[in-house]
Amino acid sequence: MEEENLNQDNTIIDTLKQQADDYLKGWQTERANFLNYQRDENERISKMVTLNERKIILEILSIVDNFDLLLKNLNQNQDEYLNGIKLVYNQLITFLKNHKCFSFESINQIFDPNLHEAIETKKDETKENNIIIEEIQKGYMLNDIVLRPAKVIINKIN
Numbered sequence: 029m030e031e032e033n034l035n036q037d038n039t040i041i042d043t044l045k046q047q048a049d050d051y052l053k054g055w056q057t058e059r060a061n062f063l064n065y066q067r068d069e070n071e072r073i074s075k076m077v078t079l080n081e082r083k084i085i086l087e088i089l090s091i092v093d094n095f096d097l098l099l100k101n102l103n104q105n106q107d108e109y110l111n112g113i114k115l116v117y118n119q120l121i122t123f124l125k126n127h128k129c130f131s132f133e134s135i136n137q138i139f140d141p142n143l144h145e146a147i148e149t150k151k152d153e154t155k156e157n158n159i160i161i162e163e164i165q166k167g168y169m170l171n172d173i174v175l176r177p178a179k180v181i182i183n184k185i186n
Contacts (some may be wrong), residue, residue: 040048043100044060048127050104051055056097064100068090068153076116077169081127082170082175085124085127085129085168085170085175086175088120088123088124089124089168089175089176091115092120092124092166095116095117095120096166098113098129099113099114099117109123124168127170128170128171129168129169129170130168131166131168131169132166132167132168132169132178134163134166134167134180135160135161135162135163136159136161137160138156138158138159138160138181139158139159139160139180139182142177143174143177143180144160144177144178144180144182144183145176145177145178145179145180146180146182147164147179147180147181147182148181148182149181149182149184150162150182150183150184151183151184151185151186152183152185153185155183156183157183157184158182159182159183160180160181160182160183161180161181161182161183162180162181163178163179163180163181164178164179164180164181165178165179166178167179171179
């Protein structure tokens with residue numbers, strides 16, 4: 029009889045151990061699922077923030093482009109206006125840099141369709157084929173991603 033009770037107790041203990049193991053495995057699975065959910069949600073939020081930042085910066089880039097054109101074509105005799113315009117332009121550039129948005133060099137670089145948009149081709153025998161000879165509009169990167177490709181003129185020798 030005592031042996032029967034002992035066997036019954038061992039069976040109950042084994043059942044309870046199995047139940048505890050099942051609960052532990054279930055808890056560990058749910059914990060892993062929750063951590064994966066947290067990671068995925070953080071990535072989604074980060075992408076949303078980057079997309080919103082991208083929209084804002086794209087709007088500001090059109091203003092910067094107009095300043096580029098203005099500074100390029102402004103008569104140097106108008107120093108007061110020029111200094112004021114340069115001040116605002118530098119503030120815009122600082123704003124872009126603070127948001128990890130930078131222009132990149134294109135002139136005398138090899139044409140890369142990931143970074144450049146060819147607007148026109150010209151022939152210059154003194155330069156290599158597919159070298160960018162003129163930049164029409166600067167290209168910009170945001171967090172190491174091309175925000176806007178540079179519009180360029182490339183050298184084509186045929």
